[in-house]
Amino acid sequence: MGRQVGAGIGEAVLATVVAVLVVALGLAAFSLVNWPAFNSSNVLRALTTVGQVGAAVLLAVSIALFRLRRARRWAKLLSWAGISAFVTVTLGLPLAATKLYLFGISVDQEFRTEYLTRLTDSAALRDMTYADLPPFYPAGWFWLGGRVANVLGMDGWEVFKPYAIGSIAVAAVVSLVLWSRLIRADWAVGVTAAITAVGVTYAAPEAYGAVIAILIPPVLVMAWGALYRPAELTLRTAAVSDGNENPAAAEAAGATAARDSGAAGLSGAATAGGWAAVLGTGLFLGLAATFYTLYFAFAVFAVVLMAVFAAGLGVRACYAARTPRRIAVQQGDAGQPVGGIGRAIGSPLLRLVVMGVVTALVGLPVFVPFLLRMLDNPKLESGGAFHYLPEAGSELPLPMAEFSLLGGLCLVGVIWLVLRASSSRRAQSLGLGVIAVYLWSLLSMLATVAGSTLLSFRLEPVLLVLLAAAGAFGFVEGARAVYQALNEPARFRWVAIVLATVGALAYCQNIAHVLAPEITTAYTDTDGDGNRADQRDPAAVRHYHHIDDALRAQTGREPSENVLLTGDTTFLAYYPYFGFQGLTSHYANPLADYADRSAAIEGWSELETPQELLDAMAAAPWRAPDAFLFRRSGDDYTLRLAADVYPNDPNVRRYTVTFPAAVFDDPRFTTTDIGPFSLVVVKR
Template structure:
């Protein structure tokens, strides 16, 4: 891969360029969504058994063709106008095809309804049922988890006439497709289009491999590297007296969108911007105070826009905080192995490791003369700083979930590696005219990108298995190997029985249940979230957990009703419990916070005697292995 001219322009993008960026972001997102949905429909047209290697064979061929077209565009000496929409379509297909083929035959997305998907899918169901902001679990607290991606997903589901759980898979793949196009558009205002398309292809593939499990965070990760470069250019322009308000507007809108979508990465991006601003003042020779003053205006624009956009989803919660409502945030009380060791992807013996190593070398060598190298290097450095701060946060009995920045480190170093190799190839064309450096570079790029994308089946093996084997709310599963021993096969009947006994819709009822399939399929409110880390800080998980344990000590209906009436929060109308084999008791499994242990939660059963439901004010009905208890 070669570049005919310099791969970067150190000037801050003009207002006209940024207006063009806005148009491309909008049009590109529309094209990406249409192409992704069309490709998903096409993939679903033919049947293959599960498991089968046929979808992987099609994935390999399709991705190879897409990469060949993308590199052909990258090799062009002149970028034609039609190449831009073609790139949008190609990047969308590259993001969609591997996941769509791996999940061909199942209606669930990667991970099914297990672990983190057990709260993501219900949140999408909640916001599909109504466009009003609401908590994913609790009816009596303001929403806490950022609703941006889920709210848009709800409108997506409404537009296509899908239930929330049915929309989660296509909406996730559309998000991956749009992320690649947004990345391409942002890089295109910083480097030549030929280089931008290669960076976008690489970023898209990393997203397929490492970001697909959490698509709403990936759209942020994919855009942080070019935004960091834009921020550094904006700050550098302040030394010459420019007023880069347009760039500040872009960064402010991005910060606000991050805050409305993923709090942790919004905090990371805000820290990155602050560090870049401080570094710009420090490296300025002789006029530091003047540059610091000039920084105030764009900084105010970024902060004002960021806060204004984030408040679209955060306002109800912040109002409750200001009013003095108590909180106890357990969301970050998680310390897996990936958070305790500093990541060193550049030392791995792999294609990714080689790219990251090339990126480290290029950042160090080019930092003195390249604003791109500084911007990317700042992102990498902030990742390591985030790890250090996360460890220090253990003093406060929490973390910063440092492992969430690992994929960002890989992306930024891999992109730096591409830029370094492009520089080296350009040098080779000039100095070694007798060698086919251009052809060799293209072949190497094709092999590297294809090798990466072919890792998708092995990396997603567990997530694909869960998507095929988890029970559907309607019964059965994607593998067509459902078992009557699986309690979730009865979820549809449980829902019907609840409606019959109560005469109410799911969104009018509060349940005590830990059936992730039931809560994914229907917008019931819950009395207690699966674990405290998934819950709202204002819901007082510990107090509710203690209340449920007290309920289980009741042996008569009157005693149980009295205990429930004394409990915090909106008491449940319905209990959905599992019966023991003898039929004398019923139980629910709860997960107690065990942080800093790993795993950070310990599951234990809470057992109720059937005598507690034997008469007014309760009505009991058995459905399969479940006992449904309704408070009259």
Template sequence: MIPIDVAEPAPRTAVRSVILHAGGLVAAGATCVVLLALLGRLRLPFPTYAGVAVAATASAVLVAVLVWLGSAERRARSAVATVGVPALLAALVTLWLGLLLQGTRWYLGGISIDQSFRTQILTRFASTPALVDMNYVDLPSYYPAAWFWLGGRLADLGGIPGWAFYKPWSILTLCVAAWAASVAWRLVVSPARAVLVALATAVVGLGVSAAEPYAWLLVAPMPAVAILVWRAVRADDAGHRPAALAGGGVFLGVAAMTYSLHAGFFGVFVVLAAVVPTRGRRIATMVPRLARAGLVVLIGLALALVVWAPYVLAVLSGDPTRSYAQRYLPSDGAFWSLPMLQPTPLGALCLVGLIGIVLGWTTRARLARPLGVLALLVLAWFALTVPLLLVGQTSLAFRLAPVIELVLVCAGVLTAIDLALRVRDHRPEVRAAGGVLAALVLFAAAQGAISPDSGPVAEAYVDPYPTGATPTGGVDRSRIDAWTPELLAAVHAATATPATDLVTLGGPTQFYVAEPFHGFQQSTPHYANPLAQYEDRNEEIRSWAGAADAAELVRRLDASPWPAPRVFVLLRQPDGSGTTRLVEDVFPATPNVAFTTASFPARLFASPAFTVRDVGPYLVAVRR
């Protein structure tokens, strides 16, 4: 049922097309920035539904306009639409997130769980252009750095603290993702259909991937890019498509620089594009297909080295490594993602898409097959977790749940359009009814994408800033993470040293996102650089805590195989000792970490070698 009339873009020069799409990117970015600036002037209380009311009404208008543009080829093909559609999509994304978060400088999730290390990375790259680890000193970056590096550089250019730039950078990224989806789909289907699919993509992104914007930047255009690569790799008789092969390689390389799981997933898809058989074709055709797929992969690998080269060189030099990143299995990674069975507007659209893919597998294969293979590959990724459990790993398949939902939604939109066009030939009035139904479904999906009562929104208003105050203006001194400004003042008074030159042990998350201190240990092994030797560092911390006196502690610090901390930010105990939390990997248990403490008796810092201060609930010991 998926339409086969995969129209190329309107006849226009390549230069004009590039200029118009670049204009769309500028329009999307400008729309996002202007709206965020305007929304930042609002003073709405929290909690409130006032912002939701404004966002809902505005999105109803935006969805209606976009559906109207997508209902006629002449309108969708125009230069105004090419530039304007990305701006409208950006407005839709920005209004929802901007109004829900207008009273806080944190993004969704505040500084909790995964947002803690993401904000820390941005703070790191706001302080240096070097591809260094977000936490450990003297280690190359391991977490794919492209998005964070660019955001950090922009934050530094604008004089904005990295932690404060994370929110606007994330929202802007979601707007760029909507633009990328719009451009990619215009290379696959007619402009009118591209408008509607891009609108659906923006709505899906709000619901399933807003908390991880750099991942959505890759997922949003992935279905369209997959179709283009599928055709290019399998172009046996229809002529080669070097531009599509090169574009697929660039996409794969950007994915490797941004989100390695998605890069690996898409790389497998590229290989499948070569090996999935075509009825009536000789097996010999697989050889040139594999060659074309290999070209895509080679381009991707070459680009990946832009970010990964320092880490690869360190590994090749023989440095020991151990990664804990894949030792994580939440409930949504254990259960397969089946969005087509959800009782929601998008769930219904996914079901329509699944039916369209199945019915079009043989008759309309140019779109149905690549989308179907992409969806099946996600399910195979879930199945892969079982054998990986035997070696103490998982496939992290839950991170790919947005991919299968988006693939089925896009297929659903295209199938619904095809059905409407077929019926319209007999009942012209169906066109208007179809447009109204499309607008209602997408508007309902947008309204339900992010709940104002959700945990991520609440956390963005509760977590204290590095200033100690919460977004609502209060200061709760009973929270141990509300003492960051006093901790910073104590450390700088005792050291007179920039944060970038200090290694510290302990302290709240805000301490590490406020300024780019180097932690001796990462907050959890699953974020830690594999080169860091996480377990050995834990043992080293325990050995320091077990020293007999200050002199022995100093000797052990000096003998450390890693740069030892100069600053200790420990939780003060009633007996005068200070403790720091140690995290142990206990996978496959849930949760996958266990917590212990290392206790430093007061006598270990009773020496002229240390300056000791009490700061709220903390004991701050600084080596002179």
């Protein structure tokens, strides 16, 4: 097991280095040219297509070398370079003329950028918005991004784009390394390419989620190899029923299962007994816990489902064996007799427990500060993050029923999953993953009765990558079956290759169309330098650096030492000031008393004198604002707040709170007008 894990980690590290170099060189090259905006010109779209063809050529050459069994080291290098180059050109070129990532600083990207800015300012685990609170949302991806920003000397908002693209590329090559240890190397390149293309299309806007989504398919195959090991149970049961166990037959059957699963190095019966796969699954689950809570919860759900199926199949095999008793007696690894049914249930349960221990060791450090603070605070707002039910969350996703290239690939995947369900461990593991998505979706819909959801609509990218993997296997095995059925015509292989190439390029060319709204927003939003990449007039964000200068000068403190009350929460995405109130309750820390804070702000707006306001701020149970950033409305100041109105869709109601200017007419406040803003600093 040590050799397997060490070799796998070593190869993953080398692949990561290659991916980082490809992304760094690619993005640096893109930045050397003054490109036209993607949303007003087709130049970047054309170059993206050229780049995708180049990446496809690298992948094709690597597949050819693997099949010819030549220059395997060069084949690996080309496959890593090809996958990372595909991610780089598909995401980097359309965004080459802007410093912002997909969705700019709008919608959910605002709070993500705020989180990255917070953890760029300091490596300490702190809440993205609120002072003196540990983070509730997993900090793993953002913490690593903060360290990248520190190394490169960049602001959080500026590092978001290269870091997001780089992390997706790294996840793709690590997925390729894992697949190559589970299945044939040439197949590994093809299935990873399919998963990466679909993941970039539908998961890339949520970059930290895309990293996990791309890794889920191979991890589920690995987890199934760890949990369901029929060669260790079924064959021994059959041998005992004959009264003469045949170790050679058991080992041969184990090798057959390993070849089918492709996991000779991770789940083969004659290698590490599946414990390397146990460790690998636990490490992935721990990583997922530190990156994305929803995907972590789903992955745990899927793995537990696998354990239940593995135990059930093991029990069934024991009863199916022809024994003189209902319970077969087997010879254990230590030479002690072990009950067949007990082993069938106990083996996957033990492996599941070990996975859980590894997961906890990796993931808990990120959550310990929050858990400790939660124990000290009996008042905990909960459920807000789950209060969202768009139309997509009220229906089962059925991509295989859509008339498109992706729909066709998913349909092929479904057919393959059904046909191979009893004979392929790959099909079993991916099929259980698909089942887990649909069960989660149904549970999410059922949870609406209790006034919440499980956010099942966010699992659609996971479903798509699972079906894309199945579709890639289905295409290869289906083409081979047709080839044999047609008496192996000489040109048929070229027909299959051309068909796969045309379909892949047609799909890849369409990725930019699917991501067009996200790309356009990256060009229409104003970046931290006060510029719009489409060369139009920038928004009020252009005044933010003047506001930052004024705050530093008037408070005499660094941004992270100040608490700011503002409705323009995008300011917090560019500068690491703490906010007195967050964007919405759905992204607010449950320890922050979001509703009570909003009520307090509304109460402050109704006060009439500066002293009343100062007294009310001093009496609040939270750290009071050091400054206010308002919008002017006549002689008054306004800021916008948000309220949770679930189950309505949209689930957020925006409303305006107005403060009379007279309440700040006091020497203890300093008021500065900057563009459409009024900055009020409390003298302390």
